[in-house]
Amino acid sequence: MSARPMIELDNVSRLFEGVAAVDGISLRIDSGEICVIVGTSGCGKSTTLRLLNKLIDCSSGDIRIDGQAIAQLDAQRLRRRMGYAIQNTGLFPHWTVARNISVVPRLLNWPTERIEARVHELLELLGLPHADFAHKFPSQLSGGQAQRVGVARALAGDPDILLMDEPFGALDPITRDSLQNELLRIQSRIHKTIVFVTHDIDEALKLATRIVVMDQGRIVQHDTPVNLLNHPANAFVESLLGQGERGLKRASLQRVAERMLPLQGTPPAFSVAAQDSLRQALSLMLWHRVGELCVRDNEGRAVGLLPISALLHGATA
Amino acid sequence: MRLLSSASNRVVLTLVTLAIGSLLLGDFASVQANRIVPGSGFGLFAALGSAWAVALLAALVTLAALALHPSPAGYRGMLLLISLLLLQWPASLAWFIHTQIPADQAQARAGLATGCWSLLFFALLLLIEVRQRLAPAAGWWRLGPLGLLLVTGLLIYSGYLEPLALLREYSSRSAQFWQALRGHLGLVGGALGFSLLFGVALALLIRRQPQLQRSVFGVLNFFQTIPSLALFGLLIAPLSYLAAHSPLLQQLGIRGIGWAPALLALVAYSLLPIVRNTSVALQAVAAEVIESARGMGMSPWQVFSQVRLPLALPVILEGMRITSIQAIGLTAVAALIGAEGFGSFIFQGLGQGAMDLVLLGALPTIVLALLADALFSALARYFQPGVG
Ligand SMILES: Nc1ncnc2c1ncn2[C@@H]1O[C@H](COP(=O)(O)OP(=O)(O)O)[C@@H](O)[C@H]1O
Numbered sequence: 137m138s139a140r141p142m143i144e145l146d147n148v149s150r151l152f153e154g155v156a157a158v159d160g161i162s163l164r165i166d167s168g169e170i171c172v173i174v175g176t177s178g179c180g181k182s183t184t185l186r187l188l189n190k191l192i193d194c195s196s197g198d199i200r201i202d203g204q205a206i207a208q209l210d211a212q213r214l215r216r217r218m219g220y221a222i223q224n225t226g227l228f229p230h231w232t233v234a235r236n237i238s239v240v241p242r243l244l245n246w247p248t249e250r251i252e253a254r255v256h257e258l259l260e261l262l263g264l265p266h267a268d269f270a271h272k273f274p275s276q277l278s279g280g281q282a283q284r285v286g287v288a289r290a291l292a293g294d295p296d297i298l299l300m301d302e303p304f305g306a307l308d309p310i311t312r313d314s315l316q317n318e319l320l321r322i323q324s325r326i327h328k329t330i331v332f333v334t335h336d337i338d339e340a341l342k343l344a345t346r347i348v349v350m351d352q353g354r355i356v357q358h359d360t361p362v363n364l365l366n367h368p369a370n371a372f373v374e375s376l377l378g379q380g381e382r383g384l385k386r387a388s389l390q391r392v393a394e395r396m397l398p399l400q401g402t403p404p405a406f407s408v409a410a411q412d413s414l415r416q417a418l419s420l421m422l423w424h425r426v427g428e429l430c431v432r433d434n435e436g437r438a439v440g441l442l443p444i445s446a447l448l449h450g451a452t453a
Numbered sequence: 454m455r456l457l458s459s460a461s462n463r464v465v466l467t468l469v470t471l472a473i474g475s476l477l478l479g480d481f482a483s484v485q486a487n488r489i490v491p492g493s494g495f496g497l498f499a500a501l502g503s504a505w506a507v508a509l510l511a512a513l514v515t516l517a518a519l520a521l522h523p524s525p526a527g528y529r530g531m532l533l534l535i536s537l538l539l540l541q542w543p544a545s546l547a548w549f550i551h552t553q554i555p556a557d558q559a560q561a562r563a564g565l566a567t568g569c570w571s572l573l574f575f576a577l578l579l580l581i582e583v584r585q586r587l588a589p590a591a592g593w594w595r596l597g598p599l600g601l602l603l604v605t606g607l608l609i610y611s612g613y614l615e616p617l618a619l620l621r622e623y624s625s626r627s628a629q630f631w632q633a634l635r636g637h638l639g640l641v642g643g644a645l646g647f648s649l650l651f652g653v654a655l656a657l658l659i660r661r662q663p664q665l666q667r668s669v670f671g672v673l674n675f676f677q678t679i680p681s682l683a684l685f686g687l688l689i690a691p692l693s694y695l696a697a698h699s700p701l702l703q704q705l706g707i708r709g710i711g712w713a714p715a716l717l718a719l720v721a722y723s724l725l726p727i728v729r730n731t732s733v734a735l736q737a738v739a740a741e742v743i744e745s746a747r748g749m750g751m752s753p754w755q756v757f758s759q760v761r762l763p764l765a766l767p768v769i770l771e772g773m774r775i776t777s778i779q780a781i782g783l784t785a786v787a788a789l790i791g792a793e794g795f796g797s798f799i800f801q802g803l804g805q806g807a808m809d810l811v812l813l814g815a816l817p818t819i820v821l822a823l824l825a826d827a828l829f830s831a832l833a834r835y836f837q838p839g840v841g
Pocket residue numbers: 152157175176177178179180181182183184
């Protein structure tokens with residue numbers, strides 16, 4: 137991860153009718169990060185995000201994007217450089233999928249062929265075949281498909297920064313899970329700087345390189361998911377993490393491959409994949425009532441052994 | 454489907470019974486020796502002769518029989534019979550005229566009586582009912598009404614329907630008729646144009662200055678409560694006064710009576726539906742759609758012209774539909790203060806007790822209203838978001 141700061145907030149506040157929705161926050165988000173802002177509803181997450189693309193202005197403090205103070209930048213030009221995806225998609229119901237995706241490229245006056253190529257590329261990237269989807273209207277899409285189009289639209293202008301406000305919040309758990317995986321897959325190819333807002337701590341732990349926990353307009357903790365789990369800053373973060381679930385949450389952040397031992401003798405009857413999480417491995421052990429699993433790689437070869445004791449020892453951070 | 458088709462179709466049965474009843478009980482048509490003398494009525498059999506009358510009744514009875522145990526094939530049969538009923542309708546009139554009015558009597562005229570009108574009315578209702586039952590089976594229900602128009606047109610063109618009272622009234626005033634059409638359309642179009650201009654401007658003003666909303670709607674609602682005749686009348690005095698003191702207004706042809714007060718009153722009535730629909734429609738566009746439009750980097754004008762307005766358009770068009778139908782009706786009333794339009798025939802006819810002249814004004818007014826309804830409904834459907 138490069139250490140160049142892409143987004144910097146310096147003691148930023150925003151008041152609504154005298155009440156601070158965002159209260160003196162300072163934050164540095166490096167290029168290529170997925171920074172997830174998490175917190176209970178009304179704590180100022182959306183307000184923080186909307187300060188970044190100047191949908192609302194700061195009451196005090198400075199925000200710099202790629203070193204430039206946004207107070208000096210034209211709001212519309214700034215927004216065209218940042219992707220923006222929101223809950224319930226906000227797709228334009230009177231335009232086709234292709235027209236929706238091409239909004240920002242059109243605003244940027246790209247030539248027609250480049251826009252068409254871009255729409256094609258993005259639909260394929262999000263697993264929506266161009267022939268089937270380009271000419272559909274938003275009302276003809278499922279919730280998951282519509283949100284994919286929302287993400288494609290946010291990426292269309294090839295922005296350095298992607299702002300996402302609870303984009304998967306209205307989806308069912310299975311669709312949400314697959315879109316989260318999709319986002320991680322895409323990010324591993326495009327390396328944008330992503331600021332992602334959610335109230336779902338599991339979503340935050342799964343997606344984030346670093347998590348910002350907010351409470352009543354302030355930042356309570358800013359750290360990596362593992363550090364957050366191991367060293368919650370206060371009781372609020374602990375309760376957000378869910379006391380009884382912390383062990384499982386941490387286990388879901390770690391891969392079997394990190395803990396497996398060399399294979400000796402005959403491999404056990406039940407197997408787990410090397411890239412699965414420790415949480416999945418534990419679940420398999422509980423289910424099959426066994427104390428050890430055979431670890432297999434992508435091709436199905438037995439590559440290691442995972443005894444239950446390996447879940448208890450080993451590095452924790 | 455099974456449930457639907459196994460029970461008899463009561464709507465069809467009722468309509469057929471009513472049609473047969475009015476054919477047998479009322480007069481079918483009438484003949485007047487000239488415009489002044491009272492006419493003499495002809496029952497169904499006397500008017501069309503027994504062969505035609507029996508065939509007509511047989512068709513209706515068959516329709517009823519098919520409706521007792523309707524099946525898809527049965528409905529297609531009904532549709533066929535209804536189409537035939539519609540097609541024979543103008544022909545039966547021509548036949549009546551041919552047999553009852555000697556060609557050398559240039560003053561004699563034929564009138565439609567209850568039987569004839571009810572047959573047309575019930576046949577159209579039957580068509581609507583049966584068409585619903587054949588839902589997916591597209592276009593050919595249109596053949597009946599289109600054929601009716603075509604046959605009527607041909608019979609009028611070839612002169613067979615010439616002695617029809619309505620046409621006698623028309624031919625003695627054909628120049629006035631087209632003048633009235635132009636006048637009527639001109640007033641309605643003008644009212645629609647002006648109220649669209651002012652209405653949208655007012656709606657935008659209300660969006661900017663929400664505190665004006667109450668007073669604007671207060672005034673517009675007040676206009677709607679004034680009866681149209683009273684409003685037309687109220688405008689005569691101030692306009693006469695203004696015109697008498699302003700040569701410019703005189704040059705423009707503005708007087709206390711005529712098109713000027715009519716147009717003013719029409720615009721006053723039209724503003725409410727347009728302002729209300731426009732402001733509601735602009736307001737109703739989903740907040741997250743506007744949020745993402747702004748978040749993508751659209752300028753305020755782009756948000757309005759590319760997102761808010763197109764999404765509001767169907768509801769605005771609905772306002773224009775209401776307005777145009779209302780204006781078409783009110784323009785007829787405006788004849789009382791000397792505005793051109795079909796209303797002049799209606800009021801002349803009422804004054805002279807000539808119902809056919811009333812019809813000559815009323816029928817085109819109704820047709821115009823139906824056309825406006827169809828046009829704006831189609832436009833609203835066309836601009837409905839998200840239908841490819
Ligand atoms: N446009 C606004 N006007 C007034 N108050 C606002 C506005 N936007 C947000 N707020 C208030 O600011 C606080 C934080 O809101 P928000 O950032 O939307 O919270 P969330 O973390 O749920 O996204 C809330 O108390 C909300 O009521």
